[in-house]
Amino acid sequence: xxxxxxxxxxxxxxxxxxxxxxxxxxxxxxxxxxxxxxxxxxxxxxxxxxxxxxxxxxxxxxxxxxxxxxxxxxxxxxxxxxxxxxxxxxxxxxxxxxxxxxxxxxxxxxxxxxxxxxxxxxxxxxxxxxxxxxxxxxxxxxxxxxxxxxxxxxxxxxxxxxxxxxxxxxxxxxxxxxxxxxxxxxxxxxxxxxxxxxxxxxxxxxxxxxxxxxxxxxxxxxxxxxxxxxxxxxxxxxxxxxxxxxxxxxxxxxxxxxxxxxxxxxxxxxxxxxxxxxxxxxx
Amino acid sequence: xxxxxxxxxxxxxxxxxxxxxxxxxxxxxxxxxxxxxxxxxxxxxxxxxxxxxxxxxxxxxxxxxxxxxxxxxxxxxxxxxxxxxxxxxxxxxxxxxxxxxxxxxxxxxxxxxxxxxxxxxxxxxxxxxxxxxxxxxxxxxxxxxxxxxxxxxxxxxxxxxxxxxxxxxxxxxxxxxxxxxxxxxxxxxxxxxxxxxxxxxxxxxxxxxxxxxxxxxxxxxxxxxxxxxxxxxxxxxxxxxxxxxxxxxxxxxxxxxxxxxxxxxxxxxxxxxxxxxxxxxxxxxxxxxxxxxxxxxxxxxxxxxxxxxxxxxxxxxxxxxxxxxxxxxxxxxxxxxxxxxxxxxxxxxxxx
Numbered sequence: 346x347x348x349x350x351x352x353x354x355x356x357x358x359x360x361x362x363x364x365x366x367x368x369x370x371x372x373x374x375x376x377x378x379x380x381x382x383x384x385x386x387x388x389x390x391x392x393x394x395x396x397x398x399x400x401x402x403x404x405x406x407x408x409x410x411x412x413x414x415x416x417x418x419x420x421x422x423x424x425x426x427x428x429x430x431x432x433x434x435x436x437x438x439x440x441x442x443x444x445x446x447x448x449x450x451x452x453x454x455x456x457x458x459x460x461x462x463x464x465x466x467x468x469x470x471x472x473x474x475x476x477x478x479x480x481x482x483x484x485x486x487x488x489x490x491x492x493x494x495x496x497x498x499x500x501x502x503x504x505x506x507x508x509x510x511x512x513x514x515x516x517x518x519x520x521x522x523x524x525x526x527x528x529x530x531x532x533x534x535x536x537x538x539x540x541x542x543x544x545x546x547x548x549x550x551x552x553x554x555x556x557x558x559x560x561x562x563x564x565x566x567x568x569x570x571x572x573x574x575x576x577x578x579x580x581x582x583x584x585x586x587x588x589x590x591x592x593x594x595x596x597x598x599x600x601x602x603x604x605x606x607x608x609x610x611x612x613x614x615x616x617x618x619x620x621x622x623x624x625x626x627x628x
Numbered sequence: 629x630x631x632x633x634x635x636x637x638x639x640x641x642x643x644x645x646x647x648x649x650x651x652x653x654x655x656x657x658x659x660x661x662x663x664x665x666x667x668x669x670x671x672x673x674x675x676x677x678x679x680x681x682x683x684x685x686x687x688x689x690x691x692x693x694x695x696x697x698x699x700x701x702x703x704x705x706x707x708x709x710x711x712x713x714x715x716x717x718x719x720x721x722x723x724x725x726x727x728x729x730x731x732x733x734x735x736x737x738x739x740x741x742x743x744x745x746x747x748x749x750x751x752x753x754x755x756x757x758x759x760x761x762x763x764x765x766x767x768x769x770x771x772x773x774x775x776x777x778x779x780x781x782x783x784x785x786x787x788x789x790x791x792x793x794x795x796x797x798x799x800x801x802x803x804x805x806x807x808x809x810x811x812x813x814x815x816x817x818x819x820x821x822x823x824x825x826x827x828x829x830x831x832x833x834x835x836x837x838x839x840x841x842x843x844x845x846x847x848x849x850x851x852x853x854x855x856x857x858x859x860x861x862x863x864x865x866x867x868x869x870x871x872x873x874x875x876x877x878x879x880x881x882x883x884x885x886x887x888x889x890x891x892x893x894x895x896x897x898x899x900x901x902x903x904x905x906x907x908x909x910x911x912x913x914x915x916x917x918x919x920x921x922x923x924x925x926x927x928x929x930x931x932x933x934x935x936x937x938x939x940x941x942x943x944x945x946x947x948x949x950x951x952x953x954x955x956x957x958x959x960x961x962x963x964x965x966x967x968x969x970x971x972x973x974x975x976x977x978x979x980x
Contacts, residue, residue, distance in 0.1 A: 524713035527680050532778065533701035533730030546717040625758045626717040 379599035391596040395604075398597075400587075404579040410495070411570075411580070412563040415502045419559055420552070422503070423510035427518045428540070441515065448508045456572025459501040460486075463573065488577040498578060501569050506562065510555045517551025518544070550627070553620040560616070561609045581605050630691030630704070630781040630814060631656045632677070637686035639672055639838075646672045648838040649686070654831075659808060659815045661825035664835035665861070670818045671786060673835075677816065678707055678784050690782055701730070705782040706775035710790055712767045714759045720746075720770050721755040727778035745777040748807050765796045772804070776811055783808070783815045789824060801827055822862050826850070834858045851901070852965055856972035859899050859965060865929070865940040868900045871969060872935060881914040881959050889966050889975040899965035899974070903927075903942040905957040907949075913956020916941065921951045930955075 383390045395401055430440055447455065462468045465482045473479045485493045521544060529539045545552070567582040576587070585601035588594045632654040639647040647669045654660045662670040675681035677688055679700035688695050695703045706727065714723050722729075724745055728738045746752045749769040759767050768788060775783055788804075789797045805828055808815055819825050825832045826846040833843045834857075842854035853859035859867035874896050878885040888896055907913070916939065918932040928943045934957075941957065949955055966975045 522711060522713070524709045524711055525715060527678075528707065528709060528713040528715075529726070530680070531678060531700045531705070531707045532727035532774070534726075535701075538730070543715065549717075625760050627760070 376599045376602055379596050380603045381600075383596070391600045394594075395597050395600045398584075400576075400579040400584055404581050404584045407495075407578055408564060408566065408581045411499060411502065411566060412560060414499050415506070416556065416559050416563050418499075418503055419507045419510050420514075420555065422507050423514045423555070426507075426511050427514040428544075430515065431518055444511060445508045447505050448512070450505065452505060452568040453572060455501060455505040456569040459497065459504070459569070460572050463497050486573055486577070491578075494574050494578055498570055498573050501573060502563070502566060505569060506559060510559055513551050513555040513558070514548065517548035520551075521547045547627075549620060550622045553616055553622060556620070557613050557616050560612045564605055564609050564612065581608075631658075632782060632814060632816070633687075633689040633692075634673070634677070635687040635689065637673065637676060637688065638684045639669070639676065639681070640684045646838050647676075647683070650835075650838070650840055652833055652840060652843060654814060654816065657812050657814055659817065659828060659830045661817045661819055661829040661832045662835055663819055663822060663825040663832050663861075665820055668835040669838040670820075670835050674784055674786055674816060674818045677703075677782075678705065679703055703782075704780060705784055706778050706780035707784040707786065708768070708771045708775050708788045710787040712759075712764075712771045712791070714767050714770045714774070716759050718758075719755065720751060720757055720759065720762070723759065723770050724751075724755075724773045724777050726774060731778070741777045741779070742773075745773040748776060748810070749773040764792050765800060768792065768800065772807065776807070776813070780813060783811075783813045785815065785817045787819055788817075790819070790821065797824075804828065822864070826862070834861060836861075851963060852974065853899065854974050856897070856899070856967055859967075863901065865902045865942070867965070868902060868934075868939040868941070869967065870898045870900065870934050870937050870939065871895055872898050882908065882910070882956055883912045884914075884958070886959070886961055886964065887978045889977055892966075892968075892975065895969050896975070897967040897969050897972075899967050900939070900941075900959060901963055902929075902940050904960040904963035905941050905943070906960075907943060907947055908956045908958035910954070910956040913958050916955050916957055918949055918951060918953045918955060921949050921953070 380391055382388055426444060430437055430444075433440060450458075460467070463485045465484055469485070470479065470482050473483070474481075484490060485497055487494070525543050525547065526539050529543045534542065565582055566580055567586065570578055570580050570583060571586075576583070581601055582605065585598045585605070588601065589598035632652075634650060634652040634654075637647055637650045638645070650669070650673060652660075662673060664670050672681060676683045677695075679695070679698065683696065686696075690704060715726065718726070721742060724742045725738050728741055733741075742755075743752070746755060749772055751766065751769050751773055754762060754766060754770075759770060762770065768791075772788070789800055792800060801824060808828075817825070817828060829846055831843060832846055832849055834841045834849065836855075836857045842849055842858045849858060850862055853862065853867065856869060859869070872879050872895070874888045874892055874894055877888050877890070879888050879896065879898065880886075914934060916930070916932050916934045918930050920931045922929040922931070923945065925945060927945050928947055928949065930941050930943065930949060931938075933939060943949065964977070966977055967973065968975055
């Protein structure tokens with residue numbers, strides 16, 4: 346049918362292309378212009394204002410630190426979960442269902458859940474107090490306890506964001522026929538060798554997708570941080586939000602937005618390059 | 629090189645008994661096929677020997693050493709899988725070298741043994757390529773080379789040819805026989821294809837419902853099946869089974885009287901290979917009503933009935949029998965198998 350009317354495929358994808366062009370490309374161009382102009386003329390004044398701000402270096406450092414800690418831990422946990430669940434026979438679906446519950450929780454709600462655990466009158470302090478570990482309420486989320494705050498945010502992010510990595514990795518693991526592992530086992534590979542030399546290379550595409558997705562999302566971390574640390578733990582998106590809403594300075598907010606986009610693009614390119622997937626070497 | 633003793637292996641999956649006390653001895657250097665329909669337990673048995681599956685009870689010994697409980701890598705065996713299981717992310721060379729690398733063999737030995745195995749299987753031109761660029765037949769050669777490169781005491785093969793197309797399967801079958809004969813490795817070969825088993829094996833173990841029904845040389849199994857199942861499973865067309873009356877220890881085949889085995893009842897089952905007959909005039913011959921005659925070029929295939937029971941017989945291509953004819957057959961009494969109507973087991977014939 347499409348042979349006679351070659352324009353039909355184009356017609357069918359037109360709405361989505363128009364939609365994206367209108368609501369993505371136009372704002373993108375506007376944002377870039379907003380970031381790189383001052384009073385209608387090209388200028389780096391906004392960028393200068395951003396980098397000289399007291400919170401800029403801290404927010405860059407915090408965002409990168411969080412990404413560097415959270416993403417590898419999430420990948421490791423997801424790999425462990427995926428490998429474990431592949432050995433489970435009955436009840437596998439139920440376990441996967443429970444593991445993916447965090448997927449259905451919004452990140453602000455997740456932040457509030459962890460806030461109720463970790464705030465001064467929270468569950469964590471109650472537990473420590475009843476065990477006699479602490480004599481009075483301890484503070485975990487204040488600017489005086491930056492390490493505890495960092496750990497709390499990292500744990501909350503890991504809890505919230507591992508499920509999506511696990512879903513991608515389980516899908517990848519399901520694509521690897523069990524005969525590959527059996528053959529490796531018969532020819533003398535132990536469990537670790539099988540994992541490193543057979544399983545991991547074979548789930549490379551899934552690993553790549555999971556890494557890109559999780560890293561981009563990690564650079565955009567905001568709601569969990571905002572709920573737990575407020576402004577005690579500045580991150581890039583949080584600063585963009587503050588410049589936009591508190592300071593009403595849309596231009597500096599736009600520079601932050603562009604910076605986050607550049608970092609995400611760079612990370613994606615690095616992954617695509619470093620974890621190059623050669624279709625020739627796939628099952 | 630080693631012999632294998634399978635000693636009363638049982639395997640249950642819940643209430644289902646996949647293997648019911650299977651015992652089998654395979655001699656050093658011998659090629660034995662486990663042949664049977666799907667679900668007969670042949671693959672389960674192979675996987676128990678490989679160590680990929682645990683047995684419920686029983687023992688397996690390779691060269692007088694019990695291997696039950698040993699990890700697969702400590703059993704001194706190699707395996708070829710139905711879907712090849714050639715690692716897609718390694719070159720052909722690295723695939724063939726995999727077992728040697730795991731044994732931490734030095735580079736010179738790896739090179740020597742990979743090249744030897746690759747030469748045996750004619751895959752030298754592909755050593756630098758990735759398996760995805762190879763055809764199914766070439767991939768299976770890589771899998772066999774990978775298995776032979778470690779010089780295993782025992783080689784296990786799980787339906788290695790069933791993923792190949794018919795023409796390639798025939799070619800690989802002949803080649804496998806050549807390669808394995810020169811390697812001299814004790815081989816256990818799982819298949820549901822009786823022509824494969826017949827062509828390749830020194831001995832065949834026919835399995836059915838978790839039991840070994842008969843073990844023997846292919847020709848012996850073909851001509852003298854121990855059970856009705858074996859006769860029906862081996863051979864194309866399968867053996868004919870005709871229930872015939874016995875009077876005074878004799879069975880009438882047309883005007884000819886065949887001596888029935890001793891101590892049987894009023895009825896016996898006559899097992900008849902389709903080609904163990906020749907045309908005879910009526911009424912001397914045994915009457916057969918031909919429903920369909922199919923000239924196959926090399927022979928003439930007749931489908932019809934004897935004593936109102938379905939049979940298929942094969943005559944030389946030169947005979948001119950047509951659909952709807954009634955013909956007489958002379959049976960080759962040496963090639964008749966007598967079977968008990970009740971148990972389906974064969975009954976030894978009266979020695980002439």
